[in-house]
Amino acid sequence: MAPTLYLYALAIPIAVFWCGKWVVHLIALIYGKVKLHKKVVQYPVEVPYPGVSILKPLTGVDPHLFGNLESFFTMSYPLYELLFCIEDDGDNSIMLVRCLQEKYPNVDSRIFIGGERVGVNPKINNMQPGYRAAKHELIMISDSGIRMKEDTLRDMVHHLKDDVGLVHQMPFSSDREGFAGTLEKIYFGTVQARIYLAADFFGVNCHTGMSTIMRKALLDEVGGIKAFGCYLAEDYFIAQSMKDRNWKISISSQPAWQNSGICDVNSFQARLTRWAQLRVAMLPRMIIFEPLSECMVIGGFASWAVSFLFNWDPLVVYLVHILSWFLCDWILLSIIQNGSVSFGKFDFVVGWLFREFSGPYLFVRALMESKIQWRTRTYHLKWGGLAEELKPKVKV
Missing domain, CATH: 3.90.550.10 (Spore Coat Polysaccharide Biosynthesis Protein SpsA; Chain A)
Structure with a gap:
C-alpha cells in the first residue's frame, strides 16, 4: 500500500505540472496574437x-x-x-x-x-x-x-x-541563411517566446536587456x-x-x-549555456523546473504519470505529446514572425528536433561549469547573481 501511495504522490504533481505547461502554450499563442505586431x-x-x-x-x-x-x-x-x-x-x-x-x-x-x-x-x-x-x-x-x-x-x-x-x-532573430540562422530563429520564436509571453501576461520578471x-x-x-x-x-x-x-x-x-x-551553432549554444548559468545562479529553483519544462523530458515523465493514473498507453501519450508540442511551436513561430518564415517545414522539423534534444544537454553542461566566459573575460558566479572577475595568473 505504502509504495502505491508514494507513486500517486509523484504521479499527480507531474500530471498537474504537465497540464500547466499546456496552459502556458495556450496563453503564449493567444497573448502573442493579441499583443504583437500592432499598428x-x-x-x-x-x-x-x-x-x-x-x-x-x-x-x-x-x-x-x-x-x-x-x-x-x-x-x-x-x-x-x-x-x-x-x-x-x-x-x-x-x-x-x-x-x-x-x-x-x-x-x-x-x-x-x-x-x-x-x-x-x-x-x-x-x-x-x-x-x-x-x-x-x-x-x-x-x-x-x-x-x-x-x-x-x-x-x-x-x-x-x-x-x-x-x-x-521580446528577443527574436532576423532572417539569416544556414542551419545556425534557422536554429536561432526557432529557439527565440518557440522556447524563449513561450516563456516571455506567458511571463508578461502574468507580470513575472523575464526581462532580457x-x-x-x-x-x-x-x-x-x-x-x-x-x-x-x-x-x-x-x-x-x-x-x-x-x-x-x-x-x-x-x-x-x-x-x-x-x-x-x-x-554559428557553437557560439549560439555557448550563449544559451551562459544564460542558463546566470538563471541558475539567480534562481536556484531552476535546477529542477527548467529541465522539466523541456518537451522531451516532461513528455517522458507525463507519459508514465498518466499511464499510472489512467492506464493509458505511455507510448501513444508520448508521441501525441511531442506532435502537439511541435504544432504549437510552429504556430507560435508564425505568430512571432508575423508571416511566413524564411525556411521550409523540413528545415523546421530538423531544427526543432535538434533544439529539443540539445536543450537538456546544454543545461547539464551549464550546471557542470563553475566559471562563465564573457567575451575575453572569465567570471565566477555566486548564488544570488553576484559575480567576480577571475584575473589570469601572471607567470614570473
Whole structure:
C-alpha cells in the first residue's frame, strides 16, 4: 500500500505540472496574437514625445554592424540622442560610428571612449560615461546586434504607460541563411517566446536587456546603472528593482530583431549555456523546473504519470505529446514572425528536433561549469547573481 501511495504522490504533481505547461502554450499563442505586431499609435499633436537617450555599447565590428547602427540614425522619432560607448580607443567600431555621424549630421550623437570601472559587469562599465551624460528623461539600452524599424522607438514609448517603469522587446532573430540562422530563429520564436509571453501576461520578471527603455528617474533613485555593476545579469536586476517599487514592466508589440554578423551553432549554444548559468545562479529553483519544462523530458515523465493514473498507453501519450508540442511551436513561430518564415517545414522539423534534444544537454553542461566566459573575460558566479572577475595568473 505504502509504495502505491508514494507513486500517486509523484504521479499527480507531474500530471498537474504537465497540464500547466499546456496552459502556458495556450496563453503564449493567444497573448502573442493579441499583443504583437500592432499598428503604432501616434501621439496627439498637442502631446509631445518624451526625449530618449539611447546607450549603444560597442565592442568590435561584425559584417552587419554598420547596417544595424544606421537603422538608429533613420528612426522616425522626434527627439532622441545616440550615445555610443566604446571601451577601447583602438576599436574599429569608432570608425563606423564617425562615418555614420558624417552621413547623418542632423542626428544628435556622441562617442564615449574608455568606459569607467564601477563594477565587474563590462557592459555597465562601458556605458557609465554615456549614462552620466544622458540628457533626456528616458534611457534606452540597445545591444550592437539589434536592428530597428523606423517606428520601433515610437512603439516602445507608446507602451510606457503611467504605471510602467520599463518596456522591453521580446528577443527574436532576423532572417539569416544556414542551419545556425534557422536554429536561432526557432529557439527565440518557440522556447524563449513561450516563456516571455506567458511571463508578461502574468507580470513575472523575464526581462532580457538587449533592447529596453526605462525611466531614468527610477534608475537614479537607486544610484543609476552603476548600482547594478556587481551583477552580470544586470537586466534582470534592473527590472526587479522596479517591480520591487511597484512599477510594472511590459513588452512592446514589436520583437527585437537580432542581426549579429556572427551566426554559428557553437557560439549560439555557448550563449544559451551562459544564460542558463546566470538563471541558475539567480534562481536556484531552476535546477529542477527548467529541465522539466523541456518537451522531451516532461513528455517522458507525463507519459508514465498518466499511464499510472489512467492506464493509458505511455507510448501513444508520448508521441501525441511531442506532435502537439511541435504544432504549437510552429504556430507560435508564425505568430512571432508575423508571416511566413524564411525556411521550409523540413528545415523546421530538423531544427526543432535538434533544439529539443540539445536543450537538456546544454543545461547539464551549464550546471557542470563553475566559471562563465564573457567575451575575453572569465567570471565566477555566486548564488544570488553576484559575480567576480577571475584575473589570469601572471607567470614570473
